[in-house]
Amino acid sequence: MRLLFLACLSPKTGNCTTAERIRCHIEAAGHTCILRNCDDIKDHSDVTNLMKQEPFEAALAIHLFKGGRFLLDIHVPFGIVFGGTDVNEDVKDELKRTVMEHVLNKARFSVAFTPQMKEKAESFLLPESGEIRVQPQGIETRCASDFSxxxxxxxxxxxxxxxxxxxxxxxxxxxxxxxxxxxxxxxxxxxxxxxxxxxxxxxxxxxxxxxxxxxxxxxxxxxxxxxxxxxxxxxxxxxxxxxxxxxxxxxxxxxxxxxxxxxxxxxxxxxxxxxxxxxxxxxxxxxxxEHHSFVQERRTYQELVETLHS
Known part of the structure; x- marks a missing residue:
């Protein structure tokens, strides 16, 4: 399966590192995952044109507002991953909150990094509750061997x-x-x-x-x-x-x-x-x-991506 993955990709930031790690999990299962910087996308038409140019069968985004809003008009299934900005900042803006609710309603799955993030999301965005998967970020430390x-x-x-x-x-x-x-x-x-x-x-x-x-x-x-x-x-x-x-x-x-x-x-x-x-x-x-297993994180995203098959 070929997936379009939208995320904030400022170099050497946590967002970029997280996106690259999730991409690696997905591709380890045999899929093709194309990362695109949502900061470079101006409006929905950019994603629509991208979908026409390349045969994407599914999509994924980190941040309901920053990335997820651009997936509302696509005609393939998608999943969404919460970012801290979603539940700490963007929910305070009524217009952004409305968009995020639409994204959650249309997403085939959603992921929060912590139980607290899930609770906030359910409180602000899903009063009737929808299933949000909690998957802490996996940690795999790699230190430079020649570090001084x-x-x-x-x-x-x-x-x-x-x-x-x-x-x-x-x-x-x-x-x-x-x-x-x-x-x-x-x-x-x-x-x-x-x-x-x-x-x-x-x-x-x-x-x-x-x-x-x-x-x-x-x-x-x-x-x-x-x-x-x-x-x-x-x-x-x-x-x-x-x-x-x-x-x-x-x-x-x-x-x-x-x-x-x-x-x-x-x-x-x-x-x-x-x-x-x-x-x-x-x-x-x-x-x-116990709580930030790289192996468990990989298993979770590979299982979730399988649900995106139409």
Whole structure:
């Protein structure tokens, strides 16, 4: 079967990585899956013309509004995958919400990454409830074999006599306002003043030019905080592995915002308590193994794609 797959494909972003991984799952089952950037599509006619040019038998999209809206007029079955923007932002807009409801009603299947995402979708979009499959994102870490932690830190702007002793907190995100990467800059800089080995690195592409400039200006004003350009996935995974801890922040995701309220206090405890670090690391690995299986994710998408046969 030949599928058209619409997704936001900004290079080296989570959306792009997720789309590529799902595409690989589908093609591993013997199908052909053609990825197209929904940011390059102006209206429904672009997809209609694409469907006429190539013999697609089914379609798939990530994000009900960003991608799914372009599938409403096609004459082949399609599935849809929820994005965080769908349930955290776009549902607040009545016009977008109406479009997303139409997409869900027409989709042959829909997938949410978490039970919480499913609950939000059912609350805002499916009051009578429709079947939404929960499939957490699969994790398969691939680290660059020739990665140099010292070189990475120096190329990120970290200046120290012994970079191997640095305690790096790493925030991986595209530079856009909703990810709120500036939230911790002042607090980290103040912590760095008393503990010079502690640094904060934001790493990711400049997705919003205006906001990216604001980030660069803010980073230049605070000691101990840095912005690093995006890296290839294997190098990024290696940097994540070598860092002391990963940070998540977001204006629209309430859980991480709540955690950040007491972040420095908890980070200091993590720094001083080795048994706590070891316990959290062990529990984290176990959780990922149980709930973010790459193999299970592949099986789920291959099963769902089979339902798209007309």
């Amino acid at each position: 932690w010292s070189e990475f830190l120096r190329s990120s702007g970290v200046e120290a006599e012994c970079v191997e002793d640095m305690c790096v907190f790493l925030l991986v995100c595209g530079l856009r306002r909703v990810k709120d990467p500036l939230y911790l800059l002042q607090a980290f800089s103040e912590w760095h003043a008393s503990h010079p080995q502690v640094v904060f690195i934001i790493i990711g592409p400049k997705m919003d030019p205006v906001f990216s400039q604001e980030v660069e200006e803010s980073v230049s004003r605070w000691a101990g905080v840095y912005h690093a350009a995006e890296r290839e996935q294997d190098e990024l995974h290696a940097a994540m592995t070598h860092s002391f801890a990963l940070v998540n922040s977001s204006i629209s995701e309430g859980m991480s915002a709540a955690i950040l309220e007491d972040f420095i206090l908890m980070a200091e405890q993590l720094l001083d308590d080795k048994p706590l670090r070891e316990r959290l690391t062990e529990n984290g690995k176990r959780y990922v193994g």
